[in-house]
Amino acid sequence: MKIDDKRSFWILPLAALFFLVLPFITPYKALASQMLIFAIFAIGYDILFGYTGLLSFGHAAYFGLGAYGAGLSLVHLSVPTLPALLIGVIISVLLALVIGYLSIRRRGIYFAMVTMAFAQMIYFIVFKWRSLTGGRDGLQGVPRPNVGPINLSSELTLYYFILFFFMISVFLGIRIIHSPFGKAIECLRENEDRARSVGFNPTRFKLMSFVISASFAGLAGGLYALLQNFVPLHALNLDTSGDIVLITLVGGKGTLYGPILAAMVILFLKDLLTSYINIWPLFLGLFFVISVMTFRRGIFKELKEKLLKF
Amino acid sequence: MDYNFIFAQLFNGLILGSIYVLLSLGLTVIFGTLGVVNFTHGALYMLGAYATYTFVTLLNLHFIFAILICPIIIGLIGIFLERLLIRKLYKLPHFYNLLLTFGIMFFIQDVIKIVYGPEGEPFNIPRFLDGSINLGFMLLPQYRLFIILITGFLALGVWLFIDKTKLGAIIRAGTDDSEMADALGINIPRTFTLVFGMGAALSGLAGVIAAPVQDVQPLMGMNFLVEAFVVVIIGGMGSIKGSIISGLIVGELITIGIIFWPPLATTLIYIFMAIVLIIRPRGLMGRAAFFE
Amino acid sequence: MVVLVVAVFCIASLAKAADTVKVGLISVLSGPLAVIGNGEAWSAEMAVKDFGTVLGKKIEFVTRDHAYNPGLANEKAKELYEKENVDVIVACPNSAAALAVAQQALLHKKPFMSTSAGTTDLIGKNCNRYVIKMNYNDYMLATTAGLWGAEHLGKRWYTITTDYAFGHDLLKNFTAALAKKGGTHVGNDMVALQTADYSPYILNALKAKPDVLVLLNVGSDTVNAMKAAVQYGLKKQCKIVHAQLFEPSIKGAGIEIFADNYVAAPWHWKVDHPGAREYADKYLKLHNERPHYMAAAAYSATWQYLEAVKRAGTTNPESVIKALEGHTFRDMFNNPGYIRPEDHMTVAKAYLLRVKRPENVKEKEDFFDIVGSVPPEEAYGPPNLFGCQMKGF
Numbered sequence: 001m002k003i004d005d006k007r008s009f010w011i012l013p014l015a016a017l018f019f020l021v022l023p024f025i026t027p028y029k030a031l032a033s034q035m036l037i038f039a040i041f042a043i044g045y046d047i048l049f050g051y052t053g054l055l056s057f058g059h060a061a062y063f064g065l066g067a068y069g070a071g072l073s074l075v076h077l078s079v080p081t082l083p084a085l086l087i088g089v090i091i092s093v094l095l096a097l098v099i100g101y102l103s104i105r106r107r108g109i110y111f112a113m114v115t116m117a118f119a120q121m122i123y124f125i126v127f128k129w130r131s132l133t134g135g136r137d138g139l140q141g142v143p144r145p146n147v148g149p150i151n152l153s154s155e156l157t158l159y160y161f162i163l164f165f166f167m168i169s170v171f172l173g174i175r176i177i178h179s180p181f182g183k184a185i186e187c188l189r190e191n192e193d194r195a196r197s198v199g200f201n202p203t204r205f206k207l208m209s210f211v212i213s214a215s216f217a218g219l220a221g222g223l224y225a226l227l228q229n230f231v232p233l234h235a236l237n238l239d240t241s242g243d244i245v246l247i248t249l250v251g252g253k254g255t256l257y258g259p260i261l262a263a264m265v266i267l268f269l270k271d272l273l274t275s276y277i278n279i280w281p282l283f284l285g286l287f288f289v290i291s292v293m294t295f296r297r298g299i300f301k302e303l304k305e306k307l308l309k310f
Numbered sequence: 311m312d313y314n315f316i317f318a319q320l321f322n323g324l325i326l327g328s329i330y331v332l333l334s335l336g337l338t339v340i341f342g343t344l345g346v347v348n349f350t351h352g353a354l355y356m357l358g359a360y361a362t363y364t365f366v367t368l369l370n371l372h373f374i375f376a377i378l379i380c381p382i383i384i385g386l387i388g389i390f391l392e393r394l395l396i397r398k399l400y401k402l403p404h405f406y407n408l409l410l411t412f413g414i415m416f417f418i419q420d421v422i423k424i425v426y427g428p429e430g431e432p433f434n435i436p437r438f439l440d441g442s443i444n445l446g447f448m449l450l451p452q453y454r455l456f457i458i459l460i461t462g463f464l465a466l467g468v469w470l471f472i473d474k475t476k477l478g479a480i481i482r483a484g485t486d487d488s489e490m491a492d493a494l495g496i497n498i499p500r501t502f503t504l505v506f507g508m509g510a511a512l513s514g515l516a517g518v519i520a521a522p523v524q525d526v527q528p529l530m531g532m533n534f535l536v537e538a539f540v541v542v543i544i545g546g547m548g549s550i551k552g553s554i555i556s557g558l559i560v561g562e563l564i565t566i567g568i569i570f571w572p573p574l575a576t577t578l579i580y581i582f583m584a585i586v587l588i589i590r591p592r593g594l595m596g597r598a599a600f601f602e
Numbered sequence: 603m604v605v606l607v608v609a610v611f612c613i614a615s616l617a618k619a620a621d622t623v624k625v626g627l628i629s630v631l632s633g634p635l636a637v638i639g640n641g642e643a644w645s646a647e648m649a650v651k652d653f654g655t656v657l658g659k660k661i662e663f664v665t666r667d668h669a670y671n672p673g674l675a676n677e678k679a680k681e682l683y684e685k686e687n688v689d690v691i692v693a694c695p696n697s698a699a700a701l702a703v704a705q706q707a708l709l710h711k712k713p714f715m716s717t718s719a720g721t722t723d724l725i726g727k728n729c730n731r732y733v734i735k736m737n738y739n740d741y742m743l744a745t746t747a748g749l750w751g752a753e754h755l756g757k758r759w760y761t762i763t764t765d766y767a768f769g770h771d772l773l774k775n776f777t778a779a780l781a782k783k784g785g786t787h788v789g790n791d792m793v794a795l796q797t798a799d800y801s802p803y804i805l806n807a808l809k810a811k812p813d814v815l816v817l818l819n820v821g822s823d824t825v826n827a828m829k830a831a832v833q834y835g836l837k838k839q840c841k842i843v844h845a846q847l848f849e850p851s852i853k854g855a856g857i858e859i860f861a862d863n864y865v866a867a868p869w870h871w872k873v874d875h876p877g878a879r880e881y882a883d884k885y886l887k888l889h890n891e892r893p894h895y896m897a898a899a900a901y902s903a904t905w906q907y908l909e910a911v912k913r914a915g916t917t918n919p920e921s922v923i924k925a926l927e928g929h930t931f932r933d934m935f936n937n938p939g940y941i942r943p944e945d946h947m948t949v950a951k952a953y954l955l956r957v958k959r960p961e962n963v964k965e966k967e968d969f970f971d972i973v974g975s976v977p978p979e980e981a982y983g984p985p986n987l988f989g990c991q992m993k994g995f
Contacts (some may be wrong), residue, residue: 021885028685035709047921056656074379102588105588106587106588106591108403108405109345109347109408109694112347112540113543114588117540117543117580121577121580121584124577124580130770134698136765136767136795137672137698137701137767138698138700140705142730157682225318228677228702229676229709230702231369232672232674245409246413249409266945274666275666278632278667279424279543281417281419282420282421284413285413285414285419286417287413288409288410288412288413289413292409292410292413293395293399304325315809319805322801322802363893426632426634428634428849429633429634430822442833448805454787472891523798524799525796527633527634529633569802576794
């Protein structure tokens, strides 16, 4: 995603305007907040899946741990909001270091299956540890302490708070992709052996990419806990892992902007479809199938190519 | 220590293990041969159960009829999916097929939910298999004995087929080196389709057998699916012997977990799975270095 | 382009018109427990239609599915209160889901008539003035069955509990009631929700040789537990008490499996309350099955809310709540029912039901006999037993 093109100069102010008014366009404000949260999650996931080429099928673990980490510190330790978010990220990162280190050694399908197994393990541990996490019922009563003078109890204020983090995430994402690290992981994705022969240590770069993506997920999770005032166990579920894969795939892996847009559209559709009749899984399945069969580069990339032809 | 009680529970674990073996047979055959992680497995299992419900409860046919016909129907559905969608992605990295089958699973599940309703259907053990046998240390329900027998018969049959028959040899050749096999004149695409159909039929049959003892509802496959994967990975993706052994182990592990430390029961098998994947990804008996 | 699409959809979604009263229902409308949610939705809708208009305004009715998932319930509550601008939310089974909706009710300052969640936290530490609790709660179900059962059925009890808030609450209250009557709790198994194979737990129970087996579960878990109990011979050895048992489970699995089992319930369609039989017959005609008490409670909650709006002369939340607090009413569900101002619990007489034997079933879905009752003070306990500190306004 290059921003030095003269034509794309007007994208930035237009996007800024869009995000500023988004909560007034969406059916209800909390939905706009949710869109941003999953967009943050998607940025991190795209770095891993799109740019490094690693399919993690258990990323809900880092999202969920971020949510539980932040939630638990808010409920039991009464820490303020910002440190709570930081704790959430730290917990995700630590687990990602361990799990990533153990999983990276395997490639392809096995990597996907190990990440899934670990995510399931974490799900069941959190599920069974009722006294701490609330088990199946989730963590109730997560407060939203003021950040300095800012009162977060209104959905609108919370949205702008989340928007701030979203902007940081986008900025970080772009910087990472355009850095030498970003080039290295793309190189790894294309041909691991050649990358190794040029002197890159694949294991170290893959692990870094894994951990970075987990930190975005952890941040998204912590914000989610704030938004919902509660952490549902479902955040750690295989469904959630599947959702983020779908978002990144449909949006266009390796584009960064694709998954962001896809997160918003898919969340909107999901809300719309579950309001009247619950046939969301039908569409989820359909999107997956169509994306994998035809739009492998992502809907937005395909659309962009078609639009540019005009 | 009440030995009767422990023995009864362990025996029960064997039955649970048999259900897992039945579930994993279809999965392992497809992965071992085609390298496809077949998420639709869960949906095909569910279709087998619903087909059984349709034939037995709605159309009033005998359960034996369901056992014979439903797997064939599900096998045909599998073949249809393979020819229409799955085969197009063989040349791509394997995760594409994983994602494709993941999507197909959700689609099929929701279609059934729309057609049959979300509540699920009540399905009882067929009359001729209902009742219990007094084994002395416990009462064994007849149907569970039936499960063990059918699973044993099937597992043996599949293993013999792959290992001892000419068609089985062709399948094995196609897996080990599809280019060479192709060069020797074997019709690889048709072999792959056949294998997928077989795997699907096995999944469907698992659904038929499970219908009287599991809740027949649209998401029944998804609940079991991840555990089925655990069984296959521990046993070794592609090894039928491995699946049988690991299915029984997993069944016993869960049952033992329930007796001694209930909170740990399901977590235990995931820990086991992670250990296996880290130390020896090929599992207990998988063919070496297939995807390492 | 995304903006355009989003904008179009937003314009298309109509806000609530100012001259209607809007009732929202959140329940489980998909998955194995949908039988509860569908009943609630049908009944609430019937109540809306039967009531007609209130204060000269039309009554609108919307439903949302939470799929028995607390996270979804939270989101749907936000959506209903904010986007759909409902005046009240009713129902919401699953205790964690109900707690989340109760929180949203407080945040949005609109009423929530909770009918199908059992947690006493709703009238205890999580109470707030916008929540009115009707129907049963875990304390009432367990205490009614426990007190009556320990007197009439036996002293050694074995429990099989589903591992979530509902199960844990029931277990706590059952064992307390049992102890009050001098019974012994000989063992318990915690079982994951929606477990299909109950054989290990039935084997555990057999080993403990109880007088009474108590199944603290609901829906398919109840059915599967009973099937295993029959197959492994436990049903012949002891009496069986359920925490909750509804007609659809009996219909699906067959009444022979449940014959002679006991359950506590706030209502049954043959109970002698004004309008109960008419309601049950109308429900039968429309839906070809008899209503369970969750459905009846949803009807009553909706009706009582609309009555309160009529009494208060406005839909203003605080006024309606004040019209409900301390109110005594007689309808098909409670005869009488009294909404306690201290904790907003609606208390009424509780019944003990026993499942009939197949040969005694005389009419369609006539599965239960009413064999006993417990007065409200004993069934629900004293007011504010759970330490509610009302907040809100």
